[in-house]
Amino acid sequence: MDIGILTSALLTLFIFSFLYKDNPFYKFAEHLLVGISVGYFLVIAINTTVLPTLFLPLFKEGNLLYIIPGILGFFMFLRFFPKISWVSRISLALIIGAGAGVSIPAVIEAQIMAQMKASMLKFTSFDGIVVMTALCTTLIYFFFSKKHTGWFGAPAKVGTWFLMVFFGATFGYTVMSRISLLIGRLQFLLGDFLHIID
Amino acid sequence: MRRQLPIIVCFGFGAFMLIQFFIPKRSFIFAYENVLDWMQIIYVFTLLVGVANYIKINSKKVTGKAKGWGYNLIALLGLFSMVILGFAKGTDQGSPFLWMFNNLQVPMQSTMFSLLAFFVASAAYRGFRARTKEATILLLSAGIVMLGRVPIGEMIHSSVPDLANWILNFPSMAARRGILIGIGLGTISTSLRIILGIERTYLGRE
Amino acid sequence: MKIDRRIIFVLIAISVAIPLIFKIGLPNKVTKEVKMVYDSIEELEQGEVVLVSFDHEASSLPEIKPMAEAVLRHCFSKNLKVVSFALLAEGTAIGDEILRNVANEYDRKYGRDYVFLGFRPQYTAAILGLGEDLHRVFPEDYKGISTFELPLTKEIKNYEDISLVVSLADGDLPTYWINYAEARYDQRIAIAVTAVMATTYYPYLSSKQITGLVGGLKGAAEYEILIDKPGMGSKGMDAQSVAHVVILLLVVLGNVSYFLSGKLRK
Numbered sequence: 032m033d034i035g036i037l038t039s040a041l042l043t044l045f046i047f048s049f050l051y052k053d054n055p056f057y058k059f060a061e062h063l064l065v066g067i068s069v070g071y072f073l074v075i076a077i078n079t080t081v082l083p084t085l086f087l088p089l090f091k092e093g094n095l096l097y098i099i100p101g102i103l104g105f106f107m108f109l110r111f112f113p114k115i116s117w118v119s120r121i122s123l124a125l126i127i128g129a130g131a132g133v134s135i136p137a138v139i140e141a142q143i144m145a146q147m148k149a150s151m152l153k154f155t156s157f158d159g160i161v162v163m164t165a166l167c168t169t170l171i172y173f174f175f176s177k178k179h180t181g182w183f184g185a186p187a188k189v190g191t192w193f194l195m196v197f198f199g200a201t202f203g204y205t206v207m208s209r210i211s212l213l214i215g216r217l218q219f220l221l222g223d224f225l226h227i228i229d
Numbered sequence: 230m231r232r233q234l235p236i237i238v239c240f241g242f243g244a245f246m247l248i249q250f251f252i253p254k255r256s257f258i259f260a261y262e263n264v265l266d267w268m269q270i271i272y273v274f275t276l277l278v279g280v281a282n283y284i285k286i287n288s289k290k291v292t293g294k295a296k297g298w299g300y301n302l303i304a305l306l307g308l309f310s311m312v313i314l315g316f317a318k319g320t321d322q323g324s325p326f327l328w329m330f331n332n333l334q335v336p337m338q339s340t341m342f343s344l345l346a347f348f349v350a351s352a353a354y355r356g357f358r359a360r361t362k363e364a365t366i367l368l369l370s371a372g373i374v375m376l377g378r379v380p381i382g383e384m385i386h387s388s389v390p391d392l393a394n395w396i397l398n399f400p401s402m403a404a405r406r407g408i409l410i411g412i413g414l415g416t417i418s419t420s421l422r423i424i425l426g427i428e429r430t431y432l433g434r435e
Numbered sequence: 436m437k438i439d440r441r442i443i444f445v446l447i448a449i450s451v452a453i454p455l456i457f458k459i460g461l462p463n464k465v466t467k468e469v470k471m472v473y474d475s476i477e478e479l480e481q482g483e484v485v486l487v488s489f490d491h492e493a494s495s496l497p498e499i500k501p502m503a504e505a506v507l508r509h510c511f512s513k514n515l516k517v518v519s520f521a522l523l524a525e526g527t528a529i530g531d532e533i534l535r536n537v538a539n540e541y542d543r544k545y546g547r548d549y550v551f552l553g554f555r556p557q558y559t560a561a562i563l564g565l566g567e568d569l570h571r572v573f574p575e576d577y578k579g580i581s582t583f584e585l586p587l588t589k590e591i592k593n594y595e596d597i598s599l600v601v602s603l604a605d606g607d608l609p610t611y612w613i614n615y616a617e618a619r620y621d622q623r624i625a626i627a628v629t630a631v632m633a634t635t636y637y638p639y640l641s642s643k644q645i646t647g648l649v650g651g652l653k654g655a656a657e658y659e660i661l662i663d664k665p666g667m668g669s670k671g672m673d674a675q676s677v678a679h680v681v682i683l684l685l686v687v688l689g690n691v692s693y694f695l696s697g698k699l700r701k
Contacts, residue, residue, distance in 0.1 A: 035328060039336035046340040050347055050444050058300050064337040066287075066304035070311025071330055072524045073280050074320060079527065079553035080273045083575040084266065100267035104274030108281070120235035120432050122271050127431050128239035129268055130559055131420035132246030134614070138420075141618040141644065142413030146406050149642030158395075162403040169407025190407070195363045197404035199370025200396055201634045204651070206349055206375055208498065208630035210451065210678045211652035213346035214671040215497020216339055217451050228455055229670075250619075262567050265560040269572075272557035320528070321578075322535070330528050335493045338525075342494035346678075350447045351440040354685040358693050368690075372683055378653055380461035381676035390464060402637040409638055 040224040043216060165193040236426040243424030284308065307333075370396060436692035443685065450681040454673035461673055468640055469657040471647030472625045473509065475599060481514040483598040484591060486565075488612070489521040489530030490558075495605035495629045496529065501655035501668035502627040503533050503603050509662050511541040511548075516587055518597070520552035520573065522561060522608055527554040530603075531577055546585045553577040558611050566594050566620040594622040599646070605629040609636060613644050627654065 045060040085104070089097040103122040110119045150166050153159030171183070172190030179187040221227045242264065249257045290301040315326040359365040376382040377393020422428035476485065487507065491499045510517050519534050521527040531551045538549050552573040555561035564572035569591050570582050582588040590596065600622055602609045609626040616622040623646050626636060630651025639645045649658055652675060655668030 035332035039332045042333060042337050043340045046337060046344065049344060051441065058297070059303060060337055061341075062300040062304040063307045064334065064341065066307030067311050067329060067334045068338070068525075069280055069283050069304075070308035070315070071326075071334060071528075073277070073308075073312055074315030074326065075524050075527050075554055076273050076276060076556065078315070078320060079577060080269070080556060081277075083553075083573070083579075084273075085270050087574055096263065097266075097270075100270040103267065104271050107271070107274045107278045110278060111281070111285075117231040120231070121238050123275070123431055124235035124239040125242050126268055126271055126275070126557075128241070128243035128424060129246045129264055131239075131423040132243035133250070133559060133563065135247050135417055135420050136250040137614040137618050138413045138416045141614040142409050142416075145618070145642050145644055146410055146413075146638055149638070150403075150406065158399050161399050162406075165400050165403030166407050169404045170410065173407065173411045190404075191363060192366055193400055193404040193407075195366040196370045196396060197401040197408075197634065199367040199372075200374045200401040201631075202367070203371040203374030203378065204630045204633050206353070206371075206679065206682060207378055207651055207653065207675065209343070209346040209349045210675055210682075211498045211630060211671065212339065212343040212495070213447070213451050213678075214455070214652065214674050215667075216336075216343045217448075217455060217674075218497075218667070218671070219336070221452065221455055258567065262564065262571060265564045265567075266571065268560040269555060269557045269564075272560070276556060322532075327528060331532075334525075335496060335529070338493040339496050343497075346451075347444045347447055350682050350685060351443045353682055354438065354443055354689045355440075357686050357689060359690055368686070372686070375679045375683060379676040379679050380463050380672055381680060383464055384461065394466060397634065397637055398641065401634060402641055405634060406638040406641075 036223050040220060043220060164189070165196075169193055232429070232432055235432055236429065240424055240426060243420075247424070370401070436688070436696075446681060446685075447678065450678045451674045454677045455670075459673040459676075461676055463653075463656050463660060463669065463672055465657045465660055466654075468648040468650070469654050470661065471640075472506070472601075472627070472649050473647070473658060473661045475623065475625050475646040476506070476509050476513065476515070476601075479513065479515055479598050482516060484516045484518060484587075484596060485510050486597045486600045487517055487519040487530075487534070488600065488602045488604075488608075489519065489526030489533075490523055490602050490604040490606070490608035491526050491529075491629075492523055492605060493525040493529060497667075497671075498629045498652050498655070499603050499605060499627075500529075500533060501652060501666055501671075502649050502658065503530075504537055504666055505655055505658040505662060505664070505668065506601055506603075506627060506649075507534060507537040508540070508664055509658075511538060511543055512662070515598075517549040518552065518588065518591065519549070520577075521554045522556075522558045523606075524554055524556070526603075527577070546580070547587055550582075550585055550587050551577045552582070552588075558608060559615065562611055562615045563619070566616065566622075568593060594620045597622065600624045602626045603628075605632065607632070607635070609639075609645070613639055617644055625649075630654075 042060050045056040048054055049057040085097060085101055088094040089101060103125060106118050106122045110116045150162060153163065168186045168190035172187045172194065177183055222229060246264065249261045287301040287305050291298050291305065311326060311329060314329065318324050318326060320326050357368060359368050373396060374393045376385060377390045382389040382393065419428060507517065519530055521530045534549060534551055543549055553576060555572065561572055569588065573582050575581055576585060594616060600612060600616060602612050602624065604626065609628060612624050617624050625646045627649035628636065633648065633650030636645065636648055640648050652668050652671050656672050659666050659668050
């Protein structure tokens, strides 16, 4: 048997042992997983991101403008020194500010305008009426500046029901997703490891 | 200064990235492309800080012989093995780095998440009760989708998959749309608050 | 009625294992949203470029891999060019391997027919950057070769040279593709997501911001029917069906015992 498959199967069973109860085998696998994952990320991040996006333009192409992000990136490591850790806020502020700036027009266009356009009054069919009712009552439900009582409370209640339909559908799909993950692992154990199935 | 300078930087870059969307001038596009590059570089360094912090915390537990330090040592050994193998022997097909990824990391991570299948079944049996109208609607919707989305639903009755499709494409979709629009409005207001320096939680404590 | 949860665990394990061993062969029906993804690739002409983004972690591999293989087989069978990368670290090694394995099935040549570009962690910057200049976002591919030297990527400047983006995701990354690539650059987007995320994207399907949606292992099985190449998706459907029925029966049992015990108490 391939040593890789044997190792994978053993570690799979270590993790599954948690279903009986927490135990040293599971803890071992859990810690090993986190350590390996972090190590993997470090190698990939440096090889495929830091080197080509910073070192290549700065040192190979001689583009001195890249000194700025290099220094700002280095500032992040100053978080480990309490007296000068405030400098790292500058780098964080750049990412957060820039991210916030680009998101505004994007969200207006994609999440609000496009969605509203798609919902425009479609009263010619039952489905259209259901969609408009569900959308309007859900939006009313999320309006918390007014108490959900009286004439306002009734559509808010209907909105709750439509939200329950959504959550139920999401739960159904969630169960499907989790079972699919289990199918994958059992296919490995029964197929590649035990050779019971193809 | 310690808080003012980051707030000014945040405003400067935030306002620029917002305005450049509307100004297709070459100088703006040049600056925009550079800011995108800088975001990429700085962001990867923030993640590397997380890695350094993880090494620091685990090393402290090992050297201080804290409770369960053996597991922290395993974590560090795993981390350094990947790093040494990755940089010394490369990450190509057939490399030890990739072997460890495919035979250790992927199976363990997949199995960890597959445990959820068991827990979701157990939780559904123990907690999923049709106590109220809302809970009943949720239960019915979940049941129809669960049956309609697998081949067995068609065998039970031909209308089951059609009903599941209708639920997903109309009432469920519309409710999600309402949530999306709400999230969108929230995102816009939070982004504006960040750019204008009203929202400062990212600065941390004084 | 209290049942030890470990009995439930054993029940679930059996309900998944037995149909894997003893195949039932339940027929699968193709849904409209999966057909829409299939059609959006089918209508492309030979030589057009599809950008495939592996936006997932290793944990969702059992769902993502069948979808990825089905979509890539479709692309290569139509002689489309595939440019690929990952926006999550674990998708990098996984995506590289899946792409290479499927490309080898169709004797496709690296650099001419397909390229794997690597990993970019800041998704907003990467997605927006591709709208301006691919070479700026990815000066080198995953192997360290300049993207100006590879025959496929040297011809690609930005989204105008890309016919379709396919995001294989287990989280909310398709939202970024829609918000930035589709909204700003009118890029056509198709998504293949894990089942848990599928309901999130139906509004975008309805508003035609995405060309189609493949959801979970079932979606993969449907796509395999469309391309007439059964794979891991189809193999798992029997087990999926049985497990769903078992869980529903457990829920019904739980409710029946709850209501009966309520009546007894009265």
